[in-house]
Amino acid sequence: MNTTLAIARRELSTFFNSPIAYIVLCAFLVVAGGLFFIGVFPGGQATLRPFFGLAPVLFVFFMPAVTMRLLAEEKQRGTIELLLTLPVEDWQVVIGKFVAALGLVGVGLLFTVPYAFSIASLTEQPSSFDWGPVFGGYVGLVLMASSFLAVGLWASALSKNQIVGFIVGLLLCFGFYFVDKLAIFFPDALGEALQFLSVDYHFDNIARGVLDTRDLLFYFSLTAIGLVLTTRTLATSRR
Amino acid sequence: MVSIRGLKKSYGTTQALKGVDFEVPKGQVVGFLGPNGAGKSTTMKILAGYVVADAGVATVGGVEVGPGSIEARRLIGYLPENNPLYEDMMVLELLRFVAEVRGVPKAQRKAKLERAVERCGLEKVLGKDIAQLSKGYRQRVGLAQAILHDPDLLILDEPTSGLDPNQIVEIRHLITELGKEKTVILSTHILSEVENTCQRVLIINDGRLVADGAPEALKRGEGTVTVVFASRLGPPLEQDKVRSMLEGVPGVSKVETADAEGGGTLGFALKYQLEDPRRGVFEAAVKNDLLLLEMRHQQVSLEDTFRKLTTV
Numbered sequence: 018m019n020t021t022l023a024i025a026r027r028e029l030s031t032f033f034n035s036p037i038a039y040i041v042l043c044a045f046l047v048v049a050g051g052l053f054f055i056g057v058f059p060g061g062q063a064t065l066r067p068f069f070g071l072a073p074v075l076f077v078f079f080m081p082a083v084t085m086r087l088l089a090e091e092k093q094r095g096t097i098e099l100l101l102t103l104p105v106e107d108w109q110v111v112i113g114k115f116v117a118a119l120g121l122v123g124v125g126l127l128f129t130v131p132y133a134f135s136i137a138s139l140t141e142q143p144s145s146f147d148w149g150p151v152f153g154g155y156v157g158l159v160l161m162a163s164s165f166l167a168v169g170l171w172a173s174a175l176s177k178n179q180i181v182g183f184i185v186g187l188l189l190c191f192g193f194y195f196v197d198k199l200a201i202f203f204p205d206a207l208g209e210a211l212q213f214l215s216v217d218y219h220f221d222n223i224a225r226g227v228l229d230t231r232d233l234l235f236y237f238s239l240t241a242i243g244l245v246l247t248t249r250t251l252a253t254s255r256r
Numbered sequence: 257m258v259s260i261r262g263l264k265k266s267y268g269t270t271q272a273l274k275g276v277d278f279e280v281p282k283g284q285v286v287g288f289l290g291p292n293g294a295g296k297s298t299t300m301k302i303l304a305g306y307v308v309a310d311a312g313v314a315t316v317g318g319v320e321v322g323p324g325s326i327e328a329r330r331l332i333g334y335l336p337e338n339n340p341l342y343e344d345m346m347v348l349e350l351l352r353f354v355a356e357v358r359g360v361p362k363a364q365r366k367a368k369l370e371r372a373v374e375r376c377g378l379e380k381v382l383g384k385d386i387a388q389l390s391k392g393y394r395q396r397v398g399l400a401q402a403i404l405h406d407p408d409l410l411i412l413d414e415p416t417s418g419l420d421p422n423q424i425v426e427i428r429h430l431i432t433e434l435g436k437e438k439t440v441i442l443s444t445h446i447l448s449e450v451e452n453t454c455q456r457v458l459i460i461n462d463g464r465l466v467a468d469g470a471p472e473a474l475k476r477g478e479g480t481v482t483v484v485f486a487s488r489l490g491p492p493l494e495q496d497k498v499r500s501m502l503e504g505v506p507g508v509s510k511v512e513t514a515d516a517e518g519g520g521t522l523g524f525a526l527k528y529q530l531e532d533p534r535r536g537v538f539e540a541a542v543k544n545d546l547l548l549l550e551m552r553h554q555q556v557s558l559e560d561t562f563r564k565l566t567t568v
Contacts, residue, residue, distance in 0.1 A: 019356065019359070020356070020357045020359065023353060023356040023357050024357065027342070027345075027349075027353050030345075030349070031342070031344055031345070034344050034345075035344060094340055094343070095336070095338060095340030096340040096341065096342055097340075098301070098306050098336045098340055099334075099336060099340050099341070099342075099401075101305075101306055102304045102305050102306045102329060102332070102334045102336070103329065103354065103357045103358060104326045104327075104329040104330045104357070104358060104359060105326070105357055106324065106326065107323070252323060255306060255307055255308045255323055256307070256308060
């Protein structure tokens with residue numbers, strides 16, 4: 018536990034010691050702020066729906082950007098040898114990096130919380146503002162972020178090249194976002210299966226404020242699969 | 257402390273290790289020699305628990321090393337080849353991180369850190385980014401992270417590569433110092449380093465161990481004696497006769513013609529394996545009434561042994 022946290026802490030301090038964290042966070046907040054603005058002002062509606070509605074697209078781009086260097090850089094600089102000869106299990110390394118990435122995303126999401134409060138104060142009766150969908154939306158965002166991060170982490174483990182890590186991560190995340198958009202072209206049964214694989218579909222459910230175990234299970238499974246694959250891939254760098 | 261049995265490792269189609277066996281008792285300082293690509297680093301990587309062997313067993317302190325061998329890794333301090341370090345961290349940050357992941361108990365952390373810093377002379381650079389350090393300091397940081405947790409075994413892959421002569425001497429002192437209490441396995445290209453710091457030399461070539469012994473033992477026992485004879489009493493020397501006389505000298509394994517000095521002198525190079533034949537040569541010269549103009553003894557250097565064992 019301590020070693021995992023030590024790795025996560027080191028990773029977070031690297032994020033914040035380098036421009037990456039600030040660039041990613043700024044870009045994320047600018048785009049998220051833009052989405053928020055579009056919903057409230059031109060639309061004239063006090064709602065977070067456009068923000069939550071487009072967040073998955075945003076995450077498709079930003080999550081691989083957060084994870085791309087996590088393992089690729091270690092491989093490229095050779096520090097992976099230092100790390101993997103310390104008395105830590107490979108999975109602890111993976112979890113540590115994952116936690117750090119989730120931490121960074123958490124910081125980004127924290128900065129968007131004021132949006133919710135502004136919306137609440139803009140409604141006619143702030144006291145009767147329905148916090149359910151907002152809460153659900155944030156839970157959904159965290160779950161979606163963790164599944165994208167796990168997938169992105171695996172992409173980063175695949176090669177020494179951060180750009181490859183980013184592009185593979187982007188493609189995978191996009192795949193999990195886009196898969197249900199194809200559903201209409203397929204017979205119902207297959208369409209449903211595709212829908213179930215979609216990160217977006219489950220997010221919509223949660224963002225409506227409905228916490229269904231099936232949706233939670235989907236995100237947990239995707240995250241777990243990503244992390245297990247990463248651990249596996251990391252182990253092959255020992256060959 | 258270290259035991260390696262039948263270690264094999266291939267990278268794709270290249271066989272890096274073709275069955276290596278050796279043991280290192282506690283407290284020994286072992287120099288690992290070999291040309292580039294001979295399998296030194298691979299052996300060290302396996303021992304350090306980074307790379308997994310295809311076949312064979314490696315144990316450190318009785319614990320088998322492997323991908324899950326956390327216990328074995330606790331006993332080891334490892335300085336990888338090229339000394340990879342997190343460039344964006346400060347020296348102190350890196351050392352703290354390693355201490356934490358190494359599981360050095362909080363109560364001892366400060367003391368152990370200070371000791372490693374002091375031993376490696378890092379007091380002045382603790383607050384500097386590793387990226388800014390000179391190569392010598394970088395190497396010291398690498399060593400400091402390796403000795404931080406007071407390991408029983410130190411594995412140092414080319415600890416002096418890329419350093420200037422002064423830095424090499426410093427690092428060498430440090431290794432000698434560490435070798436007093438720890439088992440050390442170090443690889444190097446610098447043969448004099450091995451002679452100075454190691455009690456034992458392992459030479460590896462093409463994935464196999466080709467020599468194992470004390471540096472003196474690998475040097476001694478072999479050499480060349482060059483001699484130049486002249487006629488003492490007048491009659492010209494007969495090449496064949498002198499040659500057969502020399503062949504009869506105990507210890508001489510091979511007689512070759514060598515440069516002479518002209519004017520009826522004869523020169524020979526005598527190779528020997530075990531016994532120094534100089535006394536025998538002198539006595540034979542006296543007995544056969546030959547004038548010994550010159551006798552030169554050349555011991556095989558570690559370099560010669562190395563070259564002989566590692567060139568095909």
